[in-house]
Amino acid sequence: MKHLPIAILGSGKGSNCRAILERIRSGDLAAETRLVVSDALDAPILDIAREFGVANVYLPPGRFRTRLEPAVEEQLVRMLRDAGVELVVLAGFMRVLHEPTLKAFPRRIINIHPSLLPKFPGIESWKQAFVAGETVTGCTVHYVEEQIDHGRILAQKEVTILPNDTAESLHARIQILEHELYPAVIADFCKRYNEASQQNGGWPDK
Ligand code: GRF
Numbered sequence: 001m002k003h004l005p006i007a008i009l010g011s012g013k014g015s016n017c018r019a020i021l022e023r024i025r026s027g028d029l030a031a032e033t034r035l036v037v038s039d040a041l042d043a044p045i046l047d048i049a050r051e052f053g054v055a056n057v058y059l060p061p062g063r064f065r066t067r068l069e070p071a072v073e074e075q076l077v078r079m080l081r082d083a084g085v086e087l088v089v090l091a092g093f094m095r096v097l098h099e100p101t102l103k104a105f106p107r108r109i110i111n112i113h114p115s116l117l118p119k120f121p122g123i124e125s126w127k128q129a130f131v132a133g134e135t136v137t138g139c140t141v142h143y144v145e146e147q148i149d150h151g152r153i154l155a156q157k158e159v160t161i162l163p164n165d166t167a168e169s170l171h172a173r174i175q176i177l178e179h180e181l182y183p184a185v186i187a188d189f190c191k192r193y194n195e196a197s198q199q200n201g202g203w204p205d206k
């Protein structure tokens with residue numbers, strides 16, 4: 001079994017990164033994390049990468065708030081390519097990726113979002129669902145495309161909103177499911193990567 005070379009990009013606490021690295025370490029997930037990248041110098045996700053002995057990089061984002069400076073994004077693409085990355089996994093990465101990355105990794109960038117997309121794109125989606133009085137919300141793994149939180153949906157898990165929930169308790173339950181869903185979707189990419197390399201074909205398929 002060939003291991004799928006991945007990179008994980010995040011800006012924050014890195015609980016999804018941890019869940020993925022744990023699954024890889026336990027042998028459940030045939031992936032190999034070549035790089036963890038963060039745009040935040042003090043992000044715990046970088047400590048998690050160090051704890052697991054994974055190469056990690058702080059990427060100073062430049063002068064914009066929601067995107068990487070174009071030269072920085074080019075630098076990111078070079079780093080990912082040099083590391084031989086085949087799948088880019090966004091796990092709480094707070095920068096919108098643009099053409100250089102999207103073009104370099106078509107249908108090879110995925111993201112996890114804490115709502116049942118297309119409902120509640122944007123930030124603090126669990127809070128949006130809670131305030132809207134929904135009875136069910138959840139999490140979604142999707143391809144990353146130019147329009148934020150709009151790429152093709154790969155998988156979802158539902159969470160029931162309980163009468164005594166707070167936004168925080170709801171978020172905590174969504175995250176537990178995220179930690180199951182994201183490795184499962186990556187496992188599917190690993191399978192397709194292996195099948196494609198045996199047939200010498202391209203991947204992922206449409
Ligand atoms: C997750 O809730 C994910 O859905 C969203 O950002 C959060 C990242 O959490 N995109 P963590 O850093 O993996 O704990």
